[in-house]
Amino acid sequence: DVKVTQSSRYLVKRTGEKVFLECVQDMDHENMFWYRQDPGLGLRLIYFSYDVKMKEKGDIPEGYSVSREKKERFSLILESASTNQTSMYLCASSMTSWMEQFFGPGTRLTVL
Amino acid sequence: AQSVTQLGSHVSVSEGALVLLRCNYSSSVPPYLFWYVQYPNQGLQLLLKYTTGATLVKGINGFEAEFKKSETSFHLTKPSAHMSDAAEYFCAVTEEGANSKLTFGKGITLSVRP
Numbered sequence: 001d002v003k004v005t006q007s008s009r010y011l012v013k014r015t016g017e018k019v020f021l022e023c024v025q026d027m028d029h030e031n032m033f034w035y036r037q038d039p040g041l042g043l044r045l046i047y048f049s050y051d052v053k054m055k056e057k058g059d060i061p062e063g064y065s066v067s068r069e070k071k072e073r074f075s076l077i078l079e080s081a082s083t084n085q086t087s088m089y090l091c092a093s094s095m096t097s098w099m100e101q102f103f104g105p106g107t108r109l110t111v112l
Numbered sequence: 113a114q115s116v117t118q119l120g121s122h123v124s125v126s127e128g129a130l131v132l133l134r135c136n137y138s139s140s141v142p143p144y145l146f147w148y149v150q151y152p153n154q155g156l157q158l159l160l161k162y163t164t165g166a167t168l169v170k171g172i173n174g175f176e177a178e179f180k181k182s183e184t185s186f187h188l189t190k191p192s193a194h195m196s197d198a199a200e201y202f203c204a205v206t207e208e209g210a211n212s213k214l215t216f217g218k219g220i221t222l223s224v225r226p
Binding site: 004009033040041042043045048090092097098099100101102103104105106108 | 148155156157158161206207208211213218
């Protein structure tokens with residue numbers, strides 16, 4: 001089974017802090033994705049990566065950056081956390097960009 | 113550009129009743145279609161998918177969906193709801209191609225009444 005793990009299930013940070021969310025997949029997938037999920041808005045793509053050191057902006061990249069130094073690991077970085085970044089963050093991976101994605105359990109981030 | 117419409121945000125059924133969750137898509141080329149389920153405070157889990165071939169697709173937990181090209185629909189059904197089916201359900205569409213990614217609907221919450 002494909003396994004996607006995220007570094008934390010719950011995280012509480014203060015406004016202005018730098019926040020790292022990490023995601024690891026064990027199926028040698030080329031593509032990895034970061035989404036945020038908010039009530040009534042569904043899933044919104046923040047960034048994705050189709051290869052090591054490659055990244056593409058999604059629909060809402062403002063306030064976020066990403067890093068993919070190794071194929072299995074994709075990190076989401078909030079340079080200076082703000083309260084409007086309080087959300088559920090979901091990581092996913094897939095073999096090809098157009099096929100099914102496999103999701104991690106999510107990180108519920110609260111920024112105070 | 114591809115898109116997905118899931119009308120309504122909430123469906124409530126009685127235990128044992130038919131579950132019908134609607135999904136309509138827009139795609140300029142033959143689509144690949146997916147249904148995902150999300151239980152509270154968890155990630156999304158793939159229920160079923162349609163790529164090519166048989167238009168009636170069976171998934172996990174007794175769910176199935178039928179691809180109807182003429183109606184641009186991919187509705188999810190289950191003959192008899194169980195309490196454990198209470199969750200949020202997402203429909204997604206994509207097209208084969210290097211620049212394509214999944215496009216998700218906004219999701220629909222299923223409640224099951226005892």
